[in-house]
Amino acid sequence: GGGAASGYKVGMVTDMGGIDDKSFNALGWKGIEDGIKELGIEGSYLESQQQTDYATNITQYVNQETDLIVTVGYMLADDTASFAAANPDVNFAIVDFSYAPPIDNVRGLTFATDQASFMAGYIAAAVTKTGKVACFGGINIPSVAIFMVGYEAGVKYYNEKHGTNVEVLGWDTAANNGVFVGNFESTDDGRRTGEEFLAEGADVIMAVAGPVGQGTAEAVQAAGNAWFIGVDADWTVTASKYSDIILTSVLKNIDVAVLDTIKSASASGFAGFGGESYVGTLANNGVGLADVASGAISNDIEDELEDVRQGIIDGTIDSGWETYLSNL
Amino acid sequence: MDDKTVASAIANAVQQPKSGAPTPKGQHRRGGWLRQLLVPLLAIITALILGALVIAFTDESVFQAFGGGFGRGVGQAFSVIGRAYGAFFSGAFGNPVRIISALISGQGAQIRRAIYPLMETLRISTPYIFAGLAVALGFQGGVFNIGAEGQYFIAGLVTVFVGYAIKGLPAIVHLPLALLAGVVGGGLWGAIPGYLKAKTGAHEVINTIMLNYIAFRLAEFMLDANGLMARGDGRPVSPEIQPSAYLPQFFPNQVELRVNVGFFLALAAAALVWWLLYKTTLGYEIRTVGANPRAARYAGMSVARTIVITMALSGALAGLSASTDILGVLHYMPNAFSSGYGFDAIALALLGKSHPFGVVLASLLFGALRAGAQNMQGIAQVPVDLTSIVQGLIIVFIAAPEIIRKLYRLRQPVEGEELVTVRGWGGA
């Protein structure tokens, strides 16, 4: 600690998942912890149990003269906006949302997750032996669906290139419908759903449901002849005991974005970001792909992946989300 | 003449119990309400003490201190507890000194800041009161409504719809209309299990549980990012309601002070439920059906009809907890609008002994607990889940006052009437 920004106060308000959701709450907090280590800022978090807690928690930070308040999840967008308006001298950052028109003292942190999951889909299609790959979500909300849309797009793209016919179980962008366990808590549902997919012959499963995915990983590990794809963080780190079956993880580097925000805000102590907002992409490493399990894919595929990445970055490849939204 | 005197003897004996001895079962006692409050008070204190122990003995710093000697350990323990509960109470009721000085200074901003915690407590207890009343009313009518959560969802949906879809109405029309929508929505959702119980005997406990899940999915469907009631900014939330449907706030355009007229509505609802239950023929019917359905039938009451009405009223009250949350606090309805009121409500009804005014007190207590815990989390990093622990303990102690009496060597009190709930599955 003791860096330039010592005494700079950062507070984080979680969404209802709780701080240990193995997902955006956890990652947002990691960003702040990094800030504490690297910049010596003061950081803390408040868990929300109900929607009505958001404002309560934000108020607490406002009253504690916090310099930067990070709100995690678009669910907090309305409260964040109103408090930002009421407290122009406080900086805010919100994960998974950006305002149009932008608000001066709020930085929206959004992520083109579909870009990364597109690549994951591509890999999945490459490694499957049964010709069936699967994905499912917790609840059908945009920040979840975006993973699945990109994933399917990636598989389709692989099929085009290789003339294969790999099926995606659990999501259908055209029908805008798929498999959802209906919650972000029940790891048991995760395991059972995983087993259903395995029984139907899928041998790669991506779970976009926070901790629920761990149940799925357990199922995959038990089956032994399939792959699991983690989301948000690198699961070989956060759930290391499953490393042997983790094909890769779709990284949504919320921590990076948060830390970046802390840096810029604490450096220039002034209020506001001038409406500038952050969009995590493959280009700026806001989203990315964790290392692929060694030996899982051939070198040619590795090279193809590089092209895919470039294609997505320079826009020649459509990773799906924008078109999906425009088709709604 | 002779056995008249016997009777009067018995009567006298029953009326003036020998001190110490409990009176025959069910003897009422007027007055002495202060003593009535003593046990609940001690129950709360005891629960808080146990909570404190939990805090102290799950805190690393305390253990380290104990490493450096018992005395220092204890000292550290007390400082940790002090810090936590300091935060807790200032979060629940505010800091009296600060309130006074603020009032003296007469500066709006300071005053608002000072009374904020208290206002927050009132705000949180508002939906609790409605939900608690819902379950209590059910108990009085012999039905066990575990469905407050589901009725909350449905009421929320219709309320918010009326709130945003209808435009250009004056507030005096729009607001009542939105509230009414909640009443109707919750009422209908509650009436379903009531009807099924009355007509087919299907148990309301199962059906209300089932309807909770169904309501939750229904809300999820409607509020899906591209659902029928979605706002359209890619988020699974409803549009904002029209300002004409807002419940007036006590402190207009203060984002943090969200306490609103809903609180008074809740108090009014409690009074209304009390009047309904104890002063009206309908209430008499509800209580009779609850206490002895066969006698109710003998007395010419329609048991089926009464059960449906009871469940509908219960649902309507539960619905209002959603309406006030939406019209007074959130002004929109998000997906996964989970509240946890459903089960808290049971606790509230039980704490309040199924009596409307008891429910109000219990709700204020729970409101304070949650407000305090939120603050305790922020300042002392104590997990919010401590509230549940304390709540659970409070219920235990209030339900089993003998424990408290043994603990504090109180003498047996005159027994109050046994609390009205459903016993088991009734199957009435």
Next chain:
Amino acid sequence: MTLIKTSAKAQRRARTLGVVLLVSALAILLLFVPGANAGQTTTFAFNETRSEAFAIPELAFPTRAGLYLMAALTAFAGAYQLARGFTRQGAVLGIVAGLFVLAFLTWAARGQSMNLTGMMKSSLLRAIPIILAALSGVMCERCGIVNIGIEGMMLSGAFLAALIGSVANNVWVGLIGAMLGGALMAALLAVLAIKYRVNQIVAGTAINILATGLTSYFSSRYLQKYEVLNTPPTFLPIPLPGLSRIPIIGPALFNHTVPVYLTLVLVIAIQLMLFYTRWGLRTRAVGEHPRAADTLGVNVFLTRYVNVLLGGCVAGLGGAYLVLSSVARFDELMTAGKGYIGLAAMIFGKWNPVGAFGSSLMFGFADSLQTRLAILAVPIPSQFLLMAPYLLTMVVLAGVVGRSRGPAAGGQPYEKE
């Protein structure tokens, strides 16, 4: 005269059954057949990936033909019922219900394949925690103690299973820990309900709130900080020699972990104990008419304490299953309402272990069915699929089961003098 009346009633019931069968045949024709176009085939698979059961070929058949066949069978059953009348009508109804579900699956899986064995298996596994919850309920309620604290007992069971299991790094110790966790909460219920004569619904509610608080608090204080405390070992599936090789049911039923087998054994055991042993007789007597039992020298309080504690252990097992046999970790609120569903299953099963088992299976099946349909991309919004099990329960409850009556003394505290 009486006889005539009743038999007339029987005839009416028989006729309605016949009509019902015909209607469902018609339903198959009208609802499912149009959906399937001529070319499509439905494929039912029966082999689990890498199970040692003898592989048997997939069953692939033209969807429409299949549907016509099932409709025909159903219709025939209906006609026969109306003309002659079956002797064992319950069985017939069951079979035809099965046919209807099969027809539904045939339609849903048109042009695709679906693994029935896997579905059976997952139905069972999804049912396990519900079964254990329901059994716990039965144990308590049969002796007159209403237990709505099951959810809390499962939760604390799960918590201790994870904690103790991780520390001891031994599944069996974890299992014991889980039972302990359930029993601890049960002990609280017992003392409150039996000694202090607290209203049992109150006690149960208190336990649910308390257990939620305690487990969440300690998990955020410790389990989340120190992963080692939350990485218990897990039971591995033990294929039953021979049995597990039987096609279809082998993998579905005979290749499971100890907790699963244990659950199935418990269902039978508790059923037998309740109705064929001294303990069972006394338990039921105490649950129906404690004073009567008392006047015959049966110790009402002891009976109740024992049962409630055992019930707690069973609920704890439910938690243990989730942690030690399913997901190998504890998460806040991980029971996700299964305790309450178990409660419903218990009432649904009329307070009988076997009945509870049946209704739990129904939940499990509906749950697994919902996932399958989603996987088959049936054009129904996921939310409605997720609702299906609960809607189904309500319908069955209202239509078929109706009034079910619990033990007479349920919920009443027992007082001497």
Next chain:
Amino acid sequence: MPPVLQLRGITKRFPGVLANDHIDLELEQGQVLALLGENGAGKSTLMNILYGLYHPDEGEIYVRGEKADIQGPSDAIKLGIGMVHQHFMLVPVLTVTENVMLGMESIRNGIVLDRAKAARRIRDISDQYGLEVDPEATVEDLPVGIQQRVEIIKLLYRNADILILDEPTAVLTPQEVMGLIAVIRSLVAQGKSVVFISHKLKEVLELSDRIVVLRRGRSVGATTPAESDERSLASMMVGRDVILEVPKGPANPGDVVLDVRDLVVKGDQNKVAVSGVSFQVRGGEIVGVAGVQGNGQTELIEALTGLRAVESGRVELGGRDVANASPRSITEDGTAHVPEDRQRDGLVLGYSVADNLILNTYYLAPIAKGLAMQEAAITDRADRLIKEYDVRTPTPLTPAGNLSGGNQQKVIVARELSRPVKLTIASQPTRGLDVGSIEYIHSQLVKKRDEGAAVIVVSAELDEVMALADRILVMYEGRIMGALDAAAATKESLGMLMAGVATE
């Protein structure tokens, strides 16, 4: 040799009540000791103490000369004491065998219940004492008379030789009472000793060797049948002279109030319980309905009062057909109903006496104005009725559950008879009540008659029916076996009809 049973100075206090006050009692081997006393006199309490259910505050118990320390029923059972309780102690959903073996189950290879063995034992016992029961039957399906037998078998199964029977005849029909008395005689003949509690003086005089009378928890005297008669016993119990037959003048029937034609009603297992009953009741007369319990009386009354569906037939009340009318409309048409089971149907035990007194008029002026109920009116009414009908309650706000059975009954009678009515229906109006209460309730019914109301009294007590009724209908298997004039009726003729034997 010492008495088999000796109670010395037994004292038991209940909150506010001195239930037993230094009671001494002796029971000789092979004798029947009758225990008499008003309700609340302390009989059950005393016996419950003997059986270990209550613990005495003072006093000692000697069994076969030795001091006994009875902590609970199991101790009593060990000492060979058995008790048939005032309110049956049977588990309805269990079979006879299960009920009997409960507590001392016979076990096969270690853990399995040996029902067959127990059943065999039960059959032996029933043969030995002439107590036929089907061991496999489920208790709730059995008529009370048989349930009574099961209770006795429970004692014999445990080889009890001191038998306590607390009001065993309260719910029995004359035939069943005869049967029971025979059984008791055979028991005594085989050397067992019996304590027999009853309010029915005839039985006591017929059966007992010694009679002890309790009043207000004290033993107020012992006598023998030889030295006493009904009147003397009654006054000993109540502490004053009582009139045993109902004082009533001749009836002067007016025009038809109730006209029932070809009434068919189904019972609970929806088999026909009332099959084609027709009769008339005129204003100013009391029609008694006699019959062995379970021959359709209950269903008949429930149908008349709208509590049970009418399959076919007409029920004309004052000219209007009220078949399948709602209970309320029938009440409003001027019907009063004293239900058979006061605690189950007639009262809300948790409610105050005052609230119970308005159970079926709560919605009418002056009790209610619109939706709002009127405190003042309710308390006024309560005070008036409690005085007028002499209900013994500490206060009008006392929960009805705390009243004695008799006073509970008075609350119902007060509520029903205080309304202006055309028709009064009373089922088992005095079951389990003491002479004082019986006397009072009878006089009230007669008063109603003399005011010109039509009155129907259903009772299992022949004495009661004969004493009260002007005309008597006897029901058997859902039919009316015969209708005869009370004056003409004899116990024998009625008994025949009740047994289903038609007179010429």
